[in-house]
Amino acid sequence: MAEPVKVLVTGAAGQIAYSLLYNIAKGDVFGKDQPLILVLLDITPMMTVLEGVVMEIRDCALPLVKEVISTDKEDEAFKCIDVAILVGSMPRREGMERKDLLQANVKIFKSQGSALDKYAKKTVKVLVVGNPANTNCLTAMKSAPSIPRENFSCLTRLDHNRARAQIAYRLGVPSNDVKNVVIWGNHSSTQYPDVSHATVKVEEKEKGVFDAIKDDAWLKGDFISTVQQRGAAVIKARKLSSAMSAAKAISDHVRDIWFGTPEGEWVSMGVISDGNTYNIPNDLIYSFPVQIKNKTWSIVGCLPIDDFSCEKMKATAAELVEERDTAAEFLASV
Numbered sequence: 300m301a302e303p304v305k306v307l308v309t310g311a312a313g314q315i316a317y318s319l320l321y322n323i324a325k326g327d328v329f330g331k332d333q334p335l336i337l338v339l340l341d342i343t344p345m346m347t348v349l350e351g352v353v354m355e356i357r358d359c360a361l362p363l364v365k366e367v368i369s370t371d372k373e374d375e376a377f378k379c380i381d382v383a384i385l386v387g388s389m390p391r392r393e394g395m396e397r398k399d400l401l402q403a404n405v406k407i408f409k410s411q412g413s414a415l416d417k418y419a420k421k422t423v424k425v426l427v428v429g430n431p432a433n434t435n436c437l438t439a440m441k442s443a444p445s446i447p448r449e450n451f452s453c454l455t456r457l458d459h460n461r462a463r464a465q466i467a468y469r470l471g472v473p474s475n476d477v478k479n480v481v482i483w484g485n486h487s488s489t490q491y492p493d494v495s496h497a498t499v500k501v502e503e504k505e506k507g508v509f510d511a512i513k514d515d516a517w518l519k520g521d522f523i524s525t526v527q528q529r530g531a532a533v534i535k536a537r538k539l540s541s542a543m544s545a546a547k548a549i550s551d552h553v554r555d556i557w558f559g560t561p562e563g564e565w566v567s568m569g570v571i572s573d574g575n576t577y578n579i580p581n582d583l584i585y586s587f588p589v590q591i592k593n594k595t596w597s598i599v600g601c602l603p604i605d606d607f608s609c610e611k612m613k614a615t616a617a618e619l620v621e622e623r624d625t626a627a628e629f630l631a632s633v
Contacts, residue, residue, distance in 0.1 A: 303334040303365050307380045309411070310387025310429065311339035311369070312348040314539065318546035319386070320352065324361045328554050339369045340376035341387065373410065377418040384549060385411060385439065388429025398625060401434060405629040408435045412442025421446055424556055424594070427453040428549060432486045433569050433584040434622040438630060440571070440584070449595065452556075453569030455490070455586040457541065457548035458482040461526050462492040466499060466508055476500040477508070481588045482567035483608075484615025485622075490586065491611035492526040494518060496602055519607065560591045565599045576600060577612065583619045
């Protein structure tokens with residue numbers, strides 16, 4: 300049997316982790332024959348709840364789980380891990396400005412980045428989920444200089460899945476018949492869900508999404524705003540944030556890192572910009588279309604970008620630049 304993969308999940312007593320851990324533990328992410336060591340980190344006041352989660356994992360009697368470690372100590376949690384899924388973060392509370400949220404999370408992700416740098420394997424793959432995910436990811440990356448920048452990514456797969464689902468629902472087809480949507484930019488209400496390059500199978504024929512739907516006004520209007528505001532809509536209806544769909548998206552994201560993307564297809568992922576690709580400013584964690592092979596992502600380049608898309612991509616980049624610069628100010632004083 301293979302050596303166990305050691306997987307850390309932070310915020311492990313929370314509702315996203317509650318769905319996510321079962322997906323991981325039963326083999327949906329790393330494979331049905333891959334043994335696992337699960338490391339669960341949360342803050343001290345949540346340790347009693349976390350012990351209940353540990354009990355449930357054990358009670359599932361899942362054969363892939365060789366060990367479960369629960370802790371509130373970063374030096375223990377980050378030691379020799381293969382994968383870090385950073386779900387926990389300071390949530391935005393009523394009346395809290397985005398700047399306040401950034402300030403609170405800079406401290407968390409600087410500390411976790413430092414722990415990655417000091418204790419994790421240098422090959423560790425790091426996925427940041429906690430919001431503001433793009434800028435939290437950048438903070439963690441900058442705090443872990445010994446780990447390759449390419450090993451860090453943030454979650455925009457939930458937005459990607461939402462975009463596919465909206466197209467599929469509109470056309471009455473399965474969501475896996477919708478391919479190559481793109482989420483550009485920030486995991487926020489400025490993100491740009493783009494179907495200019497997407498295809499859909501309708502009546503056994505592959506068509507461009509614009510050709511299949513034949514409603515440009517909807518695709519450039521309500522479709523975009525629905526995906527951008529879906530998280531808020533879920534909170535309004537559920538009185539809780541997205542958990543099941545977020546856990547599914549995390550599972551999709553990590554599985555694709557582990558096993559790669561199908562030939563000719565891409566997914567959306569927040570990764571480090573180089574200042575050249577699509578004219579996105581340097582040193583941002585920005586969501587691009589990526590293809591993955593041998594656990595290494597590459598940005599899909601040379602997609603034609605029209606004026607409408609260009610403006611949307613610039614707007615979300617501008618927000619990320621502002622977030623990055625604000626976070627850098629806080630980081631300097633931590």
